[in-house]
Amino acid sequence: MKIGNVNIDGNLFLAPMAGVTDFAFRSLARSFGASFSYTEMVSSKALVYDNQKTKDLLITSSNEKPVAVQLFGSDPITFEKVLKLQELEKFDIVDLNMGCPAPKIVKNGDGSMLMKNISKAQEIIKTCVRNSTKPITVKMRLGYDKDVSLDFSKMLEDNGASAVCVHGRLREDFYSGHVNLEAIAKVKANLKIPVIGNGDVFDKNSYNAMLETGVDGVMIGRGALGKPYIFAELLGEKVKFDKFSIIEKHVNMLKEKFSEDYLSSYLKKHFLWYLKEETGANKVKIEICKEKDLNKCMIILKEFLKNGI
Numbered sequence: 001m002k003i004g005n006v007n008i009d010g011n012l013f014l015a016p017m018a019g020v021t022d023f024a025f026r027s028l029a030r031s032f033g034a035s036f037s038y039t040e041m042v043s044s045k046a047l048v049y050d051n052q053k054t055k056d057l058l059i060t061s062s063n064e065k066p067v068a069v070q071l072f073g074s075d076p077i078t079f080e081k082v083l084k085l086q087e088l089e090k091f092d093i094v095d096l097n098m099g100c101p102a103p104k105i106v107k108n109g110d111g112s113m114l115m116k117n118i119s120k121a122q123e124i125i126k127t128c129v130r131n132s133t134k135p136i137t138v139k140m141r142l143g144y145d146k147d148v149s150l151d152f153s154k155m156l157e158d159n160g161a162s163a164v165c166v167h168g169r170l171r172e173d174f175y176s177g178h179v180n181l182e183a184i185a186k187v188k189a190n191l192k193i194p195v196i197g198n199g200d201v202f203d204k205n206s207y208n209a210m211l212e213t214g215v216d217g218v219m220i221g222r223g224a225l226g227k228p229y230i231f232a233e234l235l236g237e238k239v240k241f242d243k244f245s246i247i248e249k250h251v252n253m254l255k256e257k258f259s260e261d262y263l264s265s266y267l268k269k270h271f272l273w274y275l276k277e278e279t280g281a282n283k284v285k286i287e288i289c290k291e292k293d294l295n296k297c298m299i300i301l302k303e304f305l306k307n308g309i
């Protein structure tokens with residue numbers, strides 16, 4: 001598929017997930033067949049203020065091409081400034097977050113609140129398209145408290161968006177209930193630009209159900225937690241892998257950029273996700289939660305994954 005002038009070799013998208021999809025995890029997902037990935041959402045305001053922690057979110061790996069930066073915010077002038085930053089040059093696509101439901105984001109008028117403030121969203125998409133040579137895409141939900149997905153996505157297309165990704169839920173749903181595939185199909189049927197469908201894809205059946213909406217691409221979020229190889233499974237590839245070596249790659253890539261101190265707490269959730277489908281892992285999970293030393297966590301994981309199953 002093609003988004004603007006960017007060729008994407010395949011239809012599987014790894015969802016941006018703040019605090020989860022670090023560059024190493026994305027690199028693993030790409031090695032297992034994800035065709036496209038995004039940075040975690042990045043505050044446009046913090047980038048303008050040159051915040052180092054925010055700039056760390058812009059790290060990408062060599063196999064992550066093409067790749068998008070995802071920005072959030074609601075001030076068109078700030079977006080205009082960010083789009084001029086040299087740090088954004090390496091990205092092929094700029095994605096705008098208009099779907100985040102988190103209270104600390106919506107209270108500032110950002111994320112999914114923009115689906116309630118269509119004139120502001122229009123101003124932002126117009127500004128970004130005018131000030132960038134790269135395709136601008138938008139990740140949205142169905143609406144804030146009612147389904148406005150058709151009008152909203154058409155507005156984005158009319159103002160120059162190169163693609164939209166639709167998570168088939170309202171902001172007020174957060175993650176409850178089921179994804180609304182009919183609403184996604186309706187957006188797809190009425191737009192000319194590529195539409196990426198998102199929500200509740202965890203296996204081949206849910207992947208096929210999403211494809212039946214007619215979407216051009218399918219985005220996977222929670223289904224990839226602890227399972228960067230889900231993309232190979234969805235592609236029907238029989239890959240043989242050793243889970244500990246996946247974890248080791250993840251950790252070693254991050255060690256090149258971040259301190260062990262930081263990683264020992266950051267990586268705990270990933271370790272627990274990697275163990276989620278392992279039987280008899282309860283004791284090991286408790287040990288991992290208690291252990292403060294990253295290298296000791298790795299020894300515990302190695303012993304369990306090599307001998308425990």
Ligand SMILES: Cc1cc2nc3c(=O)[nH]c(=O)nc-3n(C[C@H](O)[C@H](O)[C@H](O)COP(=O)(O)O)c2cc1C
Nearest residue numbers: 015016017018040041139167199200201220221222
């Ligand atoms: C922990 C977490 C963090 C997320 N962070 C982002 C984000 O930074 N940007 C974004 O557009 N969506 C974010 N999302 C939403 C996902 O990209 C995706 O739309 C949502 O999880 C639904 O897809 P799924 O059912 O495949 O998980 C996040 C979701 C989770 C669970």
